[in-house]
Amino acid sequence: MGEKRTPSGFLLKQRAFLKLYLITLTEQERLYGLKILDLLRQEFKPYGYRPNHSEVYKALHDLIEDGILQQVKRKKEGMKYQEVVYYRFADGGYEKAKRYKRQLKAELDRCAALIRKAIEDNFS
Amino acid sequence: MGEKRTPSGFLLKQRAFLKLYLITLTEQERLYGLKILDLLRQEFKPYGYRPNHSEVYKALHDLIEDGILQQVKRKKEGMKYQEVVYYRFADGGYEKAKRYKRQLKAELDRCAALIRKAIEDNFS
DNA sequence: ACATGAACACAATGTTCATGT
DNA sequence: ACATGAACATTGTGTTCATGT
Numbered sequence: 001m002g003e004k005r006t007p008s009g010f011l012l013k014q015r016a017f018l019k020l021y022l023i024t025l026t027e028q029e030r031l032y033g034l035k036i037l038d039l040l041r042q043e044f045k046p047y048g049y050r051p052n053h054s055e056v057y058k059a060l061h062d063l064i065e066d067g068i069l070q071q072v073k074r075k076k077e078g079m080k081y082q083e084v085v086y087y088r089f090a091d092g093g094y095e096k097a098k099r100y101k102r103q104l105k106a107e108l109d110r111c112a113a114l115i116r117k118a119i120e121d122n123f124s
Numbered sequence: 125m126g127e128k129r130t131p132s133g134f135l136l137k138q139r140a141f142l143k144l145y146l147i148t149l150t151e152q153e154r155l156y157g158l159k160i161l162d163l164l165r166q167e168f169k170p171y172g173y174r175p176n177h178s179e180v181y182k183a184l185h186d187l188i189e190d191g192i193l194q195q196v197k198r199k200k201e202g203m204k205y206q207e208v209v210y211y212r213f214a215d216g217g218y219e220k221a222k223r224y225k226r227q228l229k230a231e232l233d234r235c236a237a238l239i240r241k242a243i244e245d246n247f248s
Numbered sequence: 249a250c251a252t253g254a255a256c257a258c259a260a261t262g263t264t265c266a267t268g269t
Numbered sequence: 270a271c272a273t274g275a276a277c278a279t280t281g282t283g284t285t286c287a288t289g290t
Contacts (some may be wrong), residue, residue, distance in 0.1 A: 005258065005283055008179070009172040010141070011235075013260070014134045017242065024246045034272060043245075047238045048133040052262060055132070057274065082269050084272065101246065108243050111135075114171045115236045118141065121167075122148045123229055129262055129279060137281070158251060176283060181253065206290050208251065 011114065012107045018051060018059035020104045022087075023097045026069060032084040033057055060087065068093040068100065135238065136231045142175060142183035144228045146211075147221045150193060156208040157181060184211065192217040192224065 021040065025031060031039065037056050044050065063069040070090040073083050089097060145164065149155060155163065161180045168174065187193040194214040197207050213221060 007259095008138070008174055008176060008283075010138045010175075010282095011135045014132070015260075017134070020242065020246055032272080033274095043241075044238070047241065048234055049238060050132055051134075052132060053272090054263080054274085055261065058261085061274085082271075105243070105247055108239055110172055112236065112239045112243070114168070114173060115232055115239065117167075117171065118144065119229070119232050119236070122144055122225065131280095132262075134261095139281075156251080157253095177251090178253085178284080179282065182282085185253085206250075208290095 011111050012104075014051070014055060015059055015062065016104060016107070018055060019063055020101065022056075022059055022063060023068065023101060026087055026089060026097075030086050030088070032086050033060065063087075064090075066096060066100070068096045135235050136228075138175070138179060139183055139186065140228060140231070142179060143187055144225065146180075146183055146187060147192065147225060150211055150213060150221075154210050154212075156210050157184065187211075188214075190220060190224070192220045 018040075022036065025036060025039075033056060034053065037051065037053050040056070041050055060069065064071065067090055069087045070093070072086045072088055074086050075081070075083055142164075146160065149160060149163070157180060158177065161175065161177050164180070165174055184193065188195065191214055193211045194217070196210045196212055198210050199205075199207055
Protein backbone atom coordinates (compact mmCIF):
# COMPACT_ATOMS: atom_id res chain seq x y z
CA MET A 1 0.00 0.00 0.00
CA GLY A 2 1.54 3.29 1.02
CA GLU A 3 5.03 2.08 0.29
CA LYS A 4 7.82 4.55 -0.37
CA ARG A 5 9.17 4.66 -3.85
CA THR A 6 12.86 4.08 -3.86
CA PRO A 7 14.63 6.13 -6.51
CA SER A 8 16.96 4.17 -8.75
CA GLY A 9 19.69 6.73 -8.23
CA PHE A 10 20.14 7.82 -11.81
CA LEU A 11 20.99 11.49 -12.47
CA LEU A 12 19.97 14.32 -10.20
CA LYS A 13 16.61 15.97 -10.66
CA GLN A 14 16.04 19.35 -12.18
CA ARG A 15 14.35 20.55 -9.00
CA ALA A 16 17.42 19.90 -6.88
CA PHE A 17 19.66 21.48 -9.49
CA LEU A 18 17.59 24.65 -9.46
CA LYS A 19 17.46 24.77 -5.68
CA LEU A 20 21.22 24.72 -5.61
CA TYR A 21 21.43 27.70 -7.98
CA LEU A 22 18.75 29.57 -6.06
CA ILE A 23 20.73 29.27 -2.86
CA THR A 24 23.88 30.52 -4.53
CA LEU A 25 22.01 33.40 -6.12
CA THR A 26 20.59 34.34 -2.75
CA GLU A 27 24.12 34.49 -1.38
CA GLN A 28 25.06 36.86 -4.16
CA GLU A 29 22.41 39.25 -5.40
CA ARG A 30 18.87 40.04 -4.51
CA LEU A 31 16.57 38.99 -7.32
CA TYR A 32 12.98 37.96 -7.72
CA GLY A 33 11.34 35.06 -9.51
CA LEU A 34 11.12 36.07 -13.12
CA LYS A 35 14.43 37.89 -13.07
CA ILE A 36 16.06 34.74 -11.80
CA LEU A 37 14.37 32.84 -14.59
CA ASP A 38 15.78 35.26 -17.16
CA LEU A 39 19.22 34.96 -15.67
CA LEU A 40 19.18 31.18 -15.62
CA ARG A 41 17.89 30.97 -19.17
CA GLN A 42 20.71 33.19 -20.35
CA GLU A 43 23.30 31.21 -18.43
CA PHE A 44 22.12 27.87 -19.71
CA LYS A 45 21.27 28.86 -23.24
CA PRO A 46 24.61 27.61 -24.60
CA TYR A 47 23.88 24.30 -22.87
CA GLY A 48 20.49 23.77 -24.47
CA TYR A 49 18.67 24.01 -21.17
CA ARG A 50 15.74 26.35 -20.77
CA PRO A 51 13.93 26.02 -17.44
CA ASN A 52 10.35 27.18 -17.25
CA HIS A 53 8.82 29.55 -14.77
CA SER A 54 6.90 26.97 -12.80
CA GLU A 55 9.97 24.95 -11.97
CA VAL A 56 11.72 28.00 -10.62
CA TYR A 57 8.78 28.96 -8.46
CA LYS A 58 8.37 25.44 -7.22
CA ALA A 59 12.03 25.26 -6.33
CA LEU A 60 11.74 28.54 -4.43
CA HIS A 61 8.70 27.29 -2.55
CA ASP A 62 10.55 24.09 -1.73
CA LEU A 63 13.37 26.10 -0.20
CA ILE A 64 10.88 27.98 1.93
CA GLU A 65 9.36 24.73 3.15
CA ASP A 66 12.86 23.48 3.89
CA GLY A 67 13.30 26.47 6.14
CA ILE A 68 16.15 27.78 4.04
CA LEU A 69 14.67 30.88 2.41
CA GLN A 70 11.99 33.38 3.27
CA GLN A 71 10.13 35.86 1.16
CA VAL A 72 10.55 39.61 1.28
CA LYS A 73 7.88 41.52 -0.58
CA ARG A 74 9.19 44.81 -1.89
CA LYS A 75 8.44 47.45 -4.44
CA LYS A 76 10.21 46.76 -7.68
CA GLU A 77 13.12 49.10 -8.50
CA GLY A 78 11.74 52.39 -9.73
CA MET A 79 8.19 51.10 -9.84
CA LYS A 80 5.72 52.85 -7.56
CA TYR A 81 3.17 50.12 -7.19
CA GLN A 82 4.29 46.79 -8.47
CA GLU A 83 5.34 44.58 -5.60
CA VAL A 84 7.61 41.63 -6.29
CA VAL A 85 8.92 38.84 -4.12
CA TYR A 86 12.58 38.84 -3.19
CA TYR A 87 14.24 36.17 -1.08
CA ARG A 88 16.69 36.01 1.76
CA PHE A 89 17.86 33.30 4.13
CA ALA A 90 15.42 32.41 6.90
CA ASP A 91 16.51 32.17 10.55
CA GLY A 92 19.02 29.36 10.64
CA GLY A 93 18.48 28.98 6.93
CA TYR A 94 22.03 29.73 5.99
CA GLU A 95 23.29 26.74 7.94
CA LYS A 96 20.73 24.51 6.29
CA ALA A 97 21.69 25.96 2.95
CA LYS A 98 25.31 25.07 3.48
CA ARG A 99 24.34 21.54 4.39
CA TYR A 100 22.19 21.28 1.28
CA LYS A 101 24.99 22.54 -0.89
CA ARG A 102 27.37 20.00 0.55
CA GLN A 103 24.94 17.23 -0.37
CA LEU A 104 24.48 18.58 -3.86
CA LYS A 105 28.20 18.79 -4.40
CA ALA A 106 28.41 15.07 -3.74
CA GLU A 107 25.49 14.45 -6.06
CA LEU A 108 27.04 16.49 -8.85
CA ASP A 109 30.32 14.67 -8.48
CA ARG A 110 28.50 11.37 -8.64
CA CYS A 111 26.63 12.40 -11.78
CA ALA A 112 29.78 13.65 -13.41
CA ALA A 113 31.41 10.29 -12.74
CA LEU A 114 28.43 8.38 -14.09
CA ILE A 115 28.46 10.37 -17.30
CA ARG A 116 32.20 10.06 -17.65
CA LYS A 117 31.85 6.31 -17.26
CA ALA A 118 29.15 6.16 -19.91
CA ILE A 119 31.37 8.01 -22.34
CA GLU A 120 34.25 5.66 -21.64
CA ASP A 121 32.16 2.51 -21.77
CA ASN A 122 30.38 3.38 -24.99
CA PHE A 123 32.90 5.45 -26.91
CA SER A 124 36.35 3.96 -26.64
CA MET B 125 -5.59 19.68 -26.85
CA GLY B 126 -3.01 17.36 -28.30
CA GLU B 127 -0.17 19.86 -27.96
CA LYS B 128 3.40 18.58 -27.94
CA ARG B 129 5.33 18.92 -24.77
CA THR B 130 8.67 20.55 -25.33
CA PRO B 131 11.35 19.20 -23.02
CA SER B 132 13.31 21.84 -21.15
CA GLY B 133 16.57 20.19 -22.11
CA PHE B 134 17.87 19.37 -18.66
CA LEU B 135 19.85 16.14 -18.23
CA LEU B 136 19.37 13.09 -20.36
CA LYS B 137 16.76 10.54 -19.46
CA GLN B 138 17.44 7.16 -17.96
CA ARG B 139 15.75 5.45 -20.88
CA ALA B 140 18.13 6.95 -23.41
CA PHE B 141 21.09 6.16 -21.21
CA LEU B 142 20.07 2.51 -21.02
CA LYS B 143 19.42 2.29 -24.75
CA LEU B 144 22.95 3.44 -25.36
CA TYR B 145 24.37 0.72 -23.13
CA LEU B 146 22.12 -1.90 -24.69
CA ILE B 147 23.41 -1.07 -28.13
CA THR B 148 26.99 -1.31 -26.98
CA LEU B 149 26.32 -4.58 -25.21
CA THR B 150 24.75 -5.96 -28.36
CA GLU B 151 27.94 -5.09 -30.26
CA GLN B 152 29.94 -7.03 -27.70
CA GLU B 153 28.31 -10.06 -26.17
CA ARG B 154 25.07 -11.91 -26.56
CA LEU B 155 23.02 -11.50 -23.39
CA TYR B 156 19.37 -11.58 -22.45
CA GLY B 157 17.24 -9.25 -20.34
CA LEU B 158 17.87 -10.23 -16.76
CA LYS B 159 21.53 -11.00 -17.35
CA ILE B 160 21.94 -7.52 -18.76
CA LEU B 161 20.20 -6.16 -15.70
CA ASP B 162 22.63 -8.01 -13.43
CA LEU B 163 25.58 -6.73 -15.40
CA LEU B 164 24.41 -3.12 -15.34
CA ARG B 165 23.66 -3.24 -11.63
CA GLN B 166 27.16 -4.49 -10.95
CA GLU B 167 28.73 -1.89 -13.18
CA PHE B 168 26.83 0.99 -11.64
CA LYS B 169 26.85 -0.13 -8.06
CA PRO B 170 29.82 2.08 -7.17
CA TYR B 171 27.90 4.99 -8.68
CA GLY B 172 24.79 4.54 -6.59
CA TYR B 173 22.65 3.68 -9.59
CA ARG B 174 20.51 0.58 -9.61
CA PRO B 175 18.22 0.27 -12.62
CA ASN B 176 15.15 -1.91 -12.32
CA HIS B 177 14.06 -4.67 -14.60
CA SER B 178 11.17 -2.79 -16.19
CA GLU B 179 13.34 0.02 -17.42
CA VAL B 180 15.69 -2.39 -19.10
CA TYR B 181 12.86 -4.22 -20.83
CA LYS B 182 11.25 -0.98 -21.90
CA ALA B 183 14.54 0.24 -23.31
CA LEU B 184 14.94 -3.02 -25.23
CA HIS B 185 11.42 -2.75 -26.61
CA ASP B 186 12.11 0.84 -27.63
CA LEU B 187 15.13 -0.28 -29.59
CA ILE B 188 13.01 -2.86 -31.39
CA GLU B 189 10.44 -0.21 -32.28
CA ASP B 190 13.26 2.00 -33.50
CA GLY B 191 14.22 -0.77 -35.87
CA ILE B 192 17.61 -1.13 -34.24
CA LEU B 193 17.39 -4.50 -32.50
CA GLN B 194 15.45 -7.69 -33.03
CA GLN B 195 14.76 -10.57 -30.75
CA VAL B 196 16.23 -14.02 -31.04
CA LYS B 197 14.57 -16.62 -28.85
CA ARG B 198 16.98 -19.32 -27.84
CA LYS B 199 17.45 -22.02 -25.30
CA LYS B 200 19.41 -20.81 -22.34
CA GLU B 201 22.95 -22.14 -22.02
CA GLY B 202 22.83 -25.66 -20.73
CA MET B 203 19.11 -25.53 -20.06
CA LYS B 204 16.96 -27.97 -22.00
CA TYR B 205 13.66 -26.14 -21.89
CA GLN B 206 13.92 -22.60 -20.69
CA GLU B 207 13.83 -20.22 -23.63
CA VAL B 208 15.17 -16.72 -23.19
CA VAL B 209 15.28 -13.68 -25.45
CA TYR B 210 18.60 -12.62 -26.89
CA TYR B 211 19.06 -9.60 -29.13
CA ARG B 212 20.91 -8.78 -32.31
CA PHE B 213 20.84 -5.89 -34.76
CA ALA B 214 17.88 -5.83 -37.09
CA ASP B 215 18.26 -5.34 -40.85
CA GLY B 216 19.79 -1.91 -41.25
CA GLY B 217 19.74 -1.64 -37.49
CA TYR B 218 23.45 -1.29 -37.11
CA GLU B 219 23.45 1.91 -39.14
CA LYS B 220 20.64 3.30 -37.06
CA ALA B 221 22.47 2.25 -33.95
CA LYS B 222 25.55 4.16 -35.00
CA ARG B 223 23.46 7.24 -35.64
CA TYR B 224 21.81 6.90 -32.25
CA LYS B 225 25.16 6.55 -30.55
CA ARG B 226 26.42 9.67 -32.26
CA GLN B 227 23.46 11.61 -30.91
CA LEU B 228 23.95 10.22 -27.44
CA LYS B 229 27.60 11.15 -27.46
CA ALA B 230 26.60 14.77 -28.03
CA GLU B 231 23.99 14.52 -25.29
CA LEU B 232 26.47 13.09 -22.81
CA ASP B 233 28.99 15.79 -23.63
CA ARG B 234 26.32 18.41 -23.12
CA CYS B 235 25.32 16.93 -19.77
CA ALA B 236 28.92 16.72 -18.64
CA ALA B 237 29.35 20.39 -19.49
CA LEU B 238 26.18 21.36 -17.66
CA ILE B 239 27.29 19.55 -14.54
CA ARG B 240 30.78 20.96 -14.74
CA LYS B 241 29.28 24.42 -15.00
CA ALA B 242 27.07 23.84 -11.98
CA ILE B 243 30.08 22.79 -9.94
CA GLU B 244 31.98 25.87 -11.01
CA ASP B 245 29.10 28.26 -10.51
CA ASN B 246 28.17 26.98 -7.09
CA PHE B 247 31.43 25.81 -5.60
CA SER B 248 34.21 28.24 -6.35
C1' DA C 249 13.14 -20.01 -8.62
C1' DC C 250 14.11 -17.47 -13.18
C1' DA C 251 12.44 -14.85 -17.25
C1' DT C 252 9.52 -11.75 -19.87
C1' DG C 253 6.19 -8.50 -20.20
C1' DA C 254 2.10 -5.74 -19.15
C1' DA C 255 -0.58 -3.04 -15.96
C1' DC C 256 -0.69 0.05 -12.63
C1' DA C 257 0.60 3.93 -9.57
C1' DC C 258 3.23 7.61 -8.27
C1' DA C 259 6.72 11.29 -9.18
C1' DA C 260 8.78 14.85 -12.09
C1' DT C 261 7.88 18.41 -14.79
C1' DG C 262 5.75 21.07 -18.70
C1' DT C 263 1.36 23.95 -19.95
C1' DT C 264 -2.47 26.57 -18.99
C1' DC C 265 -5.35 29.33 -16.21
C1' DA C 266 -6.35 32.76 -12.44
C1' DT C 267 -5.32 36.90 -10.13
C1' DG C 268 -3.31 41.24 -9.40
C1' DT C 269 -0.17 45.34 -10.49
C1' DA D 270 2.68 43.71 -20.47
C1' DC D 271 4.95 41.71 -16.06
C1' DA D 272 4.71 38.89 -11.82
C1' DT D 273 3.23 35.14 -8.82
C1' DG D 274 1.08 31.09 -8.05
C1' DA D 275 -2.13 27.25 -8.52
C1' DA D 276 -4.34 23.80 -11.30
C1' DC D 277 -4.01 20.69 -14.69
C1' DA D 278 -1.94 17.35 -18.01
C1' DT D 279 1.58 14.40 -19.65
C1' DT D 280 5.78 11.99 -19.34
C1' DG D 281 9.20 9.26 -16.78
C1' DT D 282 9.88 5.66 -14.00
C1' DG D 283 9.26 2.46 -9.96
C1' DT D 284 6.13 -1.45 -8.20
C1' DT D 285 3.10 -5.03 -8.75
C1' DC D 286 0.79 -8.54 -11.17
C1' DA D 287 0.29 -12.18 -14.88
C1' DT D 288 2.13 -15.86 -17.48
C1' DG D 289 5.19 -19.40 -18.63
C1' DT D 290 9.52 -22.38 -18.10
